[in-house]
Amino acid sequence: MSIKKNAKTIEFGKLTYDKNTIIELSQQALFSRHCAVVGTTGGGKSYTVSKLIEGIIENKGKAIIIDPTGEYSTYDHNPHVEKTVLITDSYFSYKNLTISDLFVLFKPGGQVQQPILLEAIKSLKIAECMIKNKDKHSVESETKERIIFKIKDKQNLVVDYGCILKDSMPKNPFLNMYFKYKNIIEDISVSDFNINLVARQIYNECVYDNGNLWGGHDGRNWGNSTSLVMRINNILNDNDYKKMFGFEQSDNKDLIGIIKEFLESDKNVLRIGFENIPYNFQVREILANAIGKYLLNLSRKGEFKKQPIVLFVDEAHQFLNKKVKDEYFESTELNSFDTIAKESRKYGLFLCIATQMPRDIPVGTLSQIGTFISHRLINHQDKEAIANACSSANKDTLAFLPVLGSGEAILMGVDFPMPVMLKVDLPKIEPNSSTPLF
Ligand SMILES: Nc1ncnc2c1ncn2[C@@H]1O[C@H](COP(=O)(O)OP(=O)(O)OP(=O)(O)O)[C@@H](O)[C@H]1O
Ligand SMILES: [Mg+2]
Known part of the structure; x- marks a missing residue:
């Protein structure tokens, strides 16, 4: 089948109606436009994925x-295999999450919590810039708890326990520093700040607005933020x-x-184990989306041109087609797999997704x-x-789909x-997914 001279092939299985006919597939034909392994539970998807991985190892490819x-x-x-299990032996740094990922995580509600969280993140990014570039600014005084920066017109910007102090402070120094570090602060693709300070900074954000000055503490806003702060604390302390x-x-x-x-x-x-993730x-x-996005960015930089990578995602329905709506990031979509499917073929990053429910795969990816x-x-x-997604699938063949046995x-x-x-031939290394016997 589709054997090109010298092309790398994977010995995959035998014809159902002629057990002597070995089916060897070209790796290029299989993966070069992405591959989906579908079927109901117990149909043999994971075994098939294992067979494909085996082929990639034999061909000295990368997956x-x-x-x-x-x-x-x-x-x-x-x-030939490297493994890492998240939580047990590796982590994905929150600093590589986007601001919209954090919104998905913290779920700020409604019209009070969302702007406050956004503002708090902005402030913490400014605080981070100030601390990192301390020697470039004029520091009026510094203790363990508090650094007072003297900004233009002798106005102060106070970083208190790592957070920006707003209560009764002038706005100008803050705005000055915001414009100075705007590129870093407005870069929503990374979260480079101390996340453990978010709750404290939210408290600092709850102040009245008196024109050029921030006013005193605004108890009502703070009250409206309680549920958000509790959610954040729960997550940060878990x-x-x-x-x-x-x-x-x-x-x-x-993990990076x-x-x-x-x-x-x-x-x-490389096996990235999600087994311990709640x-x-x-x-x-x-997480899956963030890993996808990271690989996508690498591929755009041309990292996989010489050595293509196949990204296998089993149980893909857990990760694809996920949307989170909120008003700030019009639709916060976890869509990096969609983008990979659409553009990364040219860059040498290929998807192989296995899922029980093809209808859960976004149409854009599927096509x-x-x-x-x-x-x-x-x-x-x-x-x-x-x-729908497959032109050559004529009705006659599809009629067999409900009656296929395991591995067929x-x-x-x-x-x-x-x-x-x-x-499909049994893989040499079987995945650990056997159905328990009653
Ligand atoms: N190629 C094969 N040849 C023989 N038996 C197979 C083959 N593939 C799968 N099986 C049998 O079917 C069982 C289920 O296979 P597998 O775990 O791959 O299913 P699955 O489609 O991944 O299911 P799930 O959606 O629940 O993950 C296996 O334990 C194995 O006994
Ligand atoms: Mg499976």
């Missing part, structure tokens, strides 16, 4: 797996989150560093996918989603002129 359940931990002892986002220092390694090392190493696979506050989506490996599918809408699949795609019904 990263986002492993939501730890199924692929069976690979951890393979000498042991899992602390370890996951690096809210406090630990011996764990930064691990990815960089992996890319430079001669290992073939399911609340949408942290799984935020970019060139190869479908479909295991058993029963639901009508799911079958339709596949049929129909292969369709732009590089495969005819849909092929096949049985």
